[in-house]
């Protein structure tokens with residue numbers, strides 16, 4: 001017999017969400033998550049994936065995945081510290097360190113997992129974390145798990161960060177103080193002010209932690225936001241995901257050898273959760289090799305992003321202040337934003353609406369993620385669909 005308390009809790013809360021229109025219906029893809037996707041038998045131009053470079057369907061990665069699967073099987077069979085460390089995991093970590101210009105790296109099963117692992121392995125209840133108010137959910141949860149005092153600073157507000165860093169370090173209340181930020185903020189596409197953050201960190205001896213999920217493979221000739229600013233030796237934790245530009249799945253920390261050695265003995269998802277599948281690890285190695293040897297895909301990504309941004313701007317949309325391929329089309333009103341996204345979908349363009357509470361009230365937007373795999377024809381079609389729907393809803 002199931003619990004009545006649980007049944008009532010679920011019923012009430014699900015009904016409440018559905019009543020408020022906040023229950024997220026999840027779409028099922030009948031195709032790969034490429035530049036064109038198929039949902040309910042209908043093909044749509046896809047502007048919602050994080051498959052920035054199109055590597056998720058790249059034949060070279062598929063081949064590498066298949067080969068490793070034949071050699072090692074589909075599963076790693078154990079956690080890393082028992083006997084789930086395979087040669088492909090070590091090779092991946094060596095490649096990641098080289099790619100990120102650090103002494104060493106450690107791989108996790110996802111980017112989310114990585115933040116849960118890394119923050120709490122180093123920070124505890126006697127410490128404080130200065131966290132940008134727009135940091136990703138996995139950073140927020142990782143901070144909470146550590147039990148450190150969380151001090152939020154206003155988004156990319158360096159005066160606020162400096163004042164809070166001064167107060168925290170001079171209070172004498174904390175053993176260690178960390179500053180933590182996304183490298184690229186995923187809702188607006190703006191880049192963290194890393195040179196200033198590093199300067200403040202040097203002044204107050206803060207530990208620096210940058211989650212570059214959306215910058216890796218995109219900025220710094222692929223090496224990410226930290227490299228983009230030439231700060232590879234000044235950031236303690238460089239976090240990345242293997243699921244976006246790299247096109248596979250997994251996460252990692254790149255940093256000094258001692259840090260990685262410590263994470264290998266103290267970070268709980270590394271110790272207690274089965275390692276990345278061999279096929280995924282091998283596909284990631286292939287992706288890093290591709291990115292290390294050529295910037296062709298990044299160039300294509302930026303070319304496509306600039307094209308889409310200019311096209312949307314030219315027809316009168318507000319595309320915010322993105323500094324990266326992330327292209328928000330800011331509509332404002334939540335209901336209108338959702339309607340806009342639905343109409344785009346009906347017209348053959350898949351671009352998700354993002355509204356409160358993910359972004360502040362009144363700043364609803366349709367977020368577009370152009371990739372290297374889109375053709376100009378696809379982008380032209382998307383832009384003309386935007387024009388049609390924008391006129392229809394009185395936005396342009």
Ligand code: PMP
Pocket residue numbers: 110111112113136138139182186211212213214241242243249250251
């Ligand atoms: N950090 C940031 C900043 C992200 O945007 C994401 C992905 N949404 C993650 C971590 C989680 O990465 P993954 O999907 O690999 O778990």
